[in-house]
Amino acid sequence: MVNKILSPDRQGLAEERLAAPDVHHEPHGFSDRFALGFTKLLRFSADTFFAKRYGHRAIVLETVAAVPGMVGATIQHLTCLRRMKDDDGWIRTLMEEAENERMHLMTFIEVAKPTYFERLVIQIAQAVFYVGFFLLYLVSARTAHRVVGYFEEEAVISYTLYLKEIDEGRSPNVPAPDIAKHYWKMAPDATLRDVVLVVRADEAHHRDVNHGFASSLNGEAVDHGLSAPYPAHAAEIRA
Secondary structure (H helix, E strand, C coil): CCCCCCCCCHHHHHCCCCCCCCCCCCCCHHHHHHHHHHHHHHHHHHHHHCCCCCHHHHHHHHHHHHHHHHHHHHHHHHHHHHHHHHCCCCHHHHHHHHHHHHHHHHHHHHCCCCCHHHHHHHHHHHHHHHHHHHHHHHHCHHHHHHHHHHHHHHHHHHHHHHHHHHHHHCCCCCCCHHHHHHHHCCCCCCHHHHHHHHHHHHHHHHHHHHHHHHHHHHCCCCCCHCCCCCCCCHHHCCC
């Protein structure tokens, strides 16, 4: 999926979606409602376990968030081989998503320094989620992508709240980790707040792409040009 050059009006609409925490796909049918309910259950669990420890929350959630892209790319790759057809750009898009989420994880590990217990939680959560999501994708790729779309809606909200914690002084605005400066090509004096902004922008893009994939699989017309813009830092990877 390559973003096309948009008219100024449509470009403005796309940019409005970039970090809007209130962007929400209204569920239609059982598949969408299942995806939304599952997401809300995980959100409740995260809120209960982590409360406002957003750095630690990000570590666990990002290791889970890095799974769907790899699972989707694997299954799409095998499907295209089996059916001898083109993937329409889905495989690379999903692989890029998986790598991007992994870089989110590596960044927040440097920020929050997870404990041994949290590392154990990460391993268990990843193992359980990988198997479950793989099976879900085999049964209904549409539902799987809708789940990810709703995941990313919640991620944008979480990072918006994280920004509020930083801006109001409840979370320290520490220097950005070197790995983040390198990956996002950030200024030498970049801070955690800058990192959260670019991560939130990534999640907004993943949100719209996965909702678009789910709608496409449902036979709906999708205007990908109105998705939150593709992250500028990844342009070299896409090229």
